Amino acid sequence: MDKLMDNPWFIKILALLLAVLFYFSVAPTDKKFSDVNVPGKQTTETIKAMPVKVYYDVNNLVVTGIPRTADITIKGPVSHVQSAKTLKNFEVYVDLTNAKIGKQKVKLKVKDLSDKLKATLKPASVNVTVQEKITKEFKVEAEMNSGQIEDGYSAGSPIIEPKKVKVTGAKDVIDQITYVKATIDEKSKLSETTTKEARIQVLDKVLNKLNVIVEPETVKVTIPIKSNSKTVPINVVNKGTSPAGVTIESIELDEKEATIMGNEEVLKNTESVRVEVDLSKISENTTLTLPVIISNGITKVTPQTVKATVVVKKQEEKTVSGVPLKVRGLPDKYKAEITDPASQTINLVVNGPSSSVTGLRQEDFTVFIDLTGLVEGIHDVKIQVEGPSNINWKPDKSSAKITITNNA
Template sequence: MDKLMDNPWFIKMVALVLAILLFGSVPKNDPDKPGDVNVPSDEKVETIEEVPIKSYYDTDTLVVTGVPETVTITLQGPKNLVQQAKALRNFEVFVDLTKADMGKQRVPITIRDISDRLTVTIEPGYANVSIQEKVTKEFKVEAEYSRNLVEEGYIAEKPTVNPSKVQITGAKDLVDRITYVKATVNANGKISDSITREASVLVLDKDMNKLDVNVEPDTVEVTIPVKSSSKKVPIDIVRKGNPPEGVTIESITADTKEAEIIAAPEILSEVKNVRVEVDLSEITDDTELTLPVIISNGVVKVSPEMVKVSVRVTKESEKTISNIPIEIEGMNDEFEVDFLNPSNGQTDITVTGPSNIVAPLTAGNFKILIDVSGLDEGEHEVDMKVTAPENIIWKLAKEKANITVAKKEA
């Protein structure tokens, strides 16, 4: 049955039968009866919108543009024929370009397979068409994406396209205008890893206008390689505050010496280190701390984010070392020096520092002297100078010595 409905001759036969039945149903006029008048069939006007147009030309070698997709037709005539044509739509609206020349021209839009008793108006009645030679060329596809897609601190390398080339078919003048063949990649949110996306191929002229051509294939796969912009830098230990009284910081060490940072290339080139800050004010014993790695502005990420820091301390001790002899420097051979205070020419010194350093100290670790050069005869008060080991704090029992300078007896 479907095949019969597709047969135009079957449709025509059905239309003919319907016309005969309609004709037979019209009452006959009796001329002998008064009041009967011969009245022609009622006329009707109908408008049919969005009627598709067919174009006839050599599709293998030519490209035609300018033919509208649809037209509006108006049918006027006997009601039954108008209704039949509207219901069955067994007519065809077309443009015949089989004998048309190349180039631009104005051609009529015509209709066929419709009753001669109907008046048909087609709007528009003409089409301004362009007939061009059909050409096919191969073009390389350029991947395009917004740099804003890439997460800060990451770098997108040159994307790859698969397939890298496409076949573009169209009118010669359009194909000759092709300047860009692009595949634009879109993504939801920022990317920090390599991605592969399917992208539609866009064909554009030099003014970035889209060209009406056929692209094969019309979609390609674009891969954007993404890697982090990173480098390794040393972790500096920064001391904050002072340890409590009596506590000496012997050493501070971190279990990790380097960290990897991620940042934009221009930031990366400026950053030389990261740091951990150790607050010494609360350190009283050997301690292990887990501290955050502090980064400068512009650094997106650091790894590791936390490090373990070991703090070793030495408790301070105090010790007094007695009877350290005071040496005399710069004494003239003609003079002699006697100590008034301290009378025995010896002094005491109190030292404070790490117990492991302070405990073994003796008088032999210190040198105390006075300089008497240039002094005249008489009593004098002179400064005592001390040479002591490092990493300790010392204090003399008396800062100055009282002496007398006198000429030696002959």
């Protein structure tokens, strides 16, 4: 046995037998799969969405119309088809290295595919446009929504850096450029000067975005923000009527002025704000907290409330009786007799601050009738009263009846 193991032919024959046994033990019994390795067996497969490369002068030309992908159907020996499908070690391309400027129809081609395979492309050819590539400089406009500005503030003219950008593309596309905008996308409201990075958008006249290369792609935009404010006086407006016996002596505010905010036109036409004091509810000295009232269009006021100190004087009413009725303006040649009131006196109902009314007497008032220009006869003459300036009064009669006669 040892001699057989030393014989090289015995070892080779034994290895062959083992290989045959191993093959039959692992080989599939399904004929469908075993046919894969049958020499000369043909098959067809379609590979979808194979990338399409294009070769052209990228520095001076722009090409449009090339599809991003194409479907390729390959036919040939099973092993080659399966290998190509798995590895995709070939290329679908369009060769425009010698293409002329203008529209043209070109074929899609395949390279690096095994010569044992036949390929069919879909699409097989495409219509392309080859154009001259140009670069042109454009001024950038800043674009932002006015709704991004906080109420009571306004935006000045944006400052753009750089002011111009270079746009590269096909000549006919460059000729369509109408707007080059730096669009500011800011979600929060702006209340102070802000600098933002803004992306450039290149648009035609109907605001379609154009397929071009922009350098730089973004610019810095500074938006000057200023407060629209104005300082105006706070006016006191009295509403209603004071209760009987109460006089408002003074109303003093702890803040005399307010700062208002709004758009410039509204501020221009606003000269003051106000607080309203309801006199009907005030019967004694008091301090009120009142809202500052603003007109339409004012967005903010500072302060929003003020304190109003109200000082009142309580009034007293009394009757001063028997005030003598005097005659004025009667020439010496005449004599006048007061026939009504027969007592030749009147009564006055007076009211005012208690301190002023309490001590009033007849002597504090002058009640008279003015007979200037009157002649003989019977006359009704208006009764007039003079008295202290800080009180009110009312006589119990408004006129007197007199008889004028000649002294001669």
